[in-house]
Amino acid sequence: MRQHNAGVVATTDGVRRRDPDSVVEYFSAALYASTAWPQDFPRQVTAAYDPAAGQLVLDWELPACAVVPEIKAVRYLTTADQDKETPRPVGQRRALYREVLAQCVLLVLHELFAADELGALESVALNGFVDGHDPTTGRPGHIFLATVMASRSAFAELHLAQVDAVSCLADALRGQLSARPDQLTPVRPGRRPQEVGNRVVAHGDDEDPDLFAMDPIAFENLVADLFRAMGMQAVTTQRSNDGGVDVDALDPAPIRGGKIVVQVKRYRNTVPPTAVRDLYGTVQDTGANKGVLVTTSGFGPGSHTFANGKPLELVPGTELVDLLHRHGLRGRLGGNGRQVPAQRTSSPPDTRLPDDYNVLGMSWTGGVALDVCALVCRGSRVLSDDHFVFFNNPGTPDGAVRALPATAPDKAAICVSFDALPAEADRFVLVAAVDPDVEPHADLSGFTDASIRLLDPGLAELGRLEVSDGRPHETALVLGSFRRRANGDWDFVLGGKGYPGGLEELVRDFGIEVE
Known part of the structure; x- marks a missing residue:
């Protein structure tokens, strides 16, 4: 206990002296100690501190679009003995997601300035990102959906309980928010931690296993673990003569439960509609109540059109990662790991496309x-x-x-x-x-x-x-x-x-x- 208390005193003294390592450690702890965040929201931060400017510079992970359900309502049709799902309009889902992202950015700023009892922060430069793939190179990486530089004085003038989050971020704080974050349309990030010149510290979830690199059998076992964590009985099938089924699951819920057949596709490209049609045939052949197709990639419009109104559920990679984290399991879609050394670059990164494009x-x-x-x-x-x-x-x-x-x-x-x-x-x-x-x-x-x-x-x-x-x-x-x-x-x-x-x-x- 004495050793722990001595460490707290040393960190506090370091913050008072504007020591970069102490400042980053202190404010990262403040963000992780906050009880204001939903339990399944990500908490991954990369940060550095500029003592001369009194500026904390950080990249903060934002929730993926899957936090806003694609389904607006579900109605049970007694005549057809099935659920009829009403999709949420794309525009409504986009507006809700933008509202969530803006609230997240404002909450990060609020938690940081509220924790600054020693006056170490003159301003905060914040970039919010989600994990995805660079559309120009196809490589996995961070896609920035929001950015803002907020001074202490400007933020102190806000009455957060009364503001519209999107308007506050874009107008009052002059930040940027992606117009179409559901499509991963990026914004240009502001100052990055790697540009500060001090040591960059990263905390978060990069230790999660990369689903793309996972052994296929291990991936199927992970999906079975997910179904068990969701309260179902689930077993993986034998590799031969499985009839196109990778995981057999049984939902014990009355009325809406029953047998579920699961297919697992560890793909990088879009799953073709033929795979969804094949799954529907398997559901009919086995007499299952539902078929679930789980992939690390995504589905095109043809797949969603075919699955509409049928006892099929399509789980894309982003939703899979969200479900894993929500139920205490681990997984990520690519990523290059944490970069901790600070780097200064005199020119922007090369974004040139291959020569045949x-x-x-x-x-x-x-x-x-x-x-x-x-x-x-x-x-x-x-x-x-x-x-x-x-x-x-x-x-x-x-x-x-x-x-x-x-x-x-x-x-x-x-x-x-x-x-x-x-x-x-x-x-x-x-x-x-x-x-x-x-x-x-x-x-x-x-x-x-x-x-x-x-x-x-x-x-x-x-x-x-x-x-x-x-x-x-x-x-x-x-x-x-x-x-x-x-x-x-x-x-x-x-x-x-x-x-x-x-x-x-x-x-x-x-x-x-x-x-």
Whole structure:
């Protein structure tokens, strides 16, 4: 006890002297000791302290979008003896998630300044991140969804009980919050701990096992452990003659319980719709009450469309990690481990794409909010649902097409490797549609002076392609298409066909079924 108390006194003296190690240790402890956080929220921090400026600089992990349920309501249908789930609208889920992220940022600032009894903090530079994959390189890493630099005086003037969290962060504190955090649209982080020059200290969950690197049998056992932790009986099946079932589970809950068959896919790319169809066949063949498909990656629109209304549940990687942590188990999706040495860099990191990729940057005048999407087609039909790149499917399974964060002057960007497109593909189509969640009553009359910039992997402009203006009463538009010639080259053909029924009507024209 005396040794412990002596350590507390030494840390307190270090904070009073503005010793960087003591300051970081003290305020990290304050964040971890807080009882204001929900139990299943992450608590991972990387921090450094600038004693000359009195500034604590930290990266703080934010909860993933899975904290906001995709389902808005569940109604039991007696005639069909099944649950009917009502999905939460994408716009509502996005708004709720942005509210959660803004509250998290404000709570971190509140806890830090409230703990500063010795006056060590003149300001706090905070970057909030989630774990994900860099859309330009595909490598796992931190994606920053919020950033703010708050001085003690500015924060002291706030009345947190009365503020709107999003407005407070963006307006009062002049911070930045991702416009679409559900799609992992990043913001540019402010000052980073590695830029401070002192030793960087990291605390958190990087010791969790990487699910991508886990032995397949161990991964199946981990999923079985998860079902047992959720109160079910669960066993892994034999490797041979398992009938497409990796884990057999039994939910003892009356009425809604019963036999559950579980398939486990340790994938990096999007799970194809055929796997979901196969699982449904297994559910029917085995007489199970439900089928669950668990993956380390995600699912495309075709999979969700097929599973809708059926006794199937799709668990993507982000939700799997959330469930593991919620039930006392461990796991993460990639990650490079903790970086503790401080580094100063004189130039930004290299974000150059591989040499066989081009970037298509989209710009226009007018204030209409648009989603720019791409379709990989043969003729006028998309190759598959997974070859429709949009906000819920940011890339094709082969990685030939990916959505990118746009850089000025572009408002949207897509990268494509024309050489890597499937051999059967002869058209690469770009389309734009009004975002109904942002502007439900808008049309394309405000879409003018539009163009597509063709960029090389280093984002140098190679050329500019003009596209048609939008028209009143239309809410979706084919911008144009790249068409493969007999010699393998690609030519751009101007589009212009508009649709009053929005993106749904447009994609139906290309062979995608929308329910």
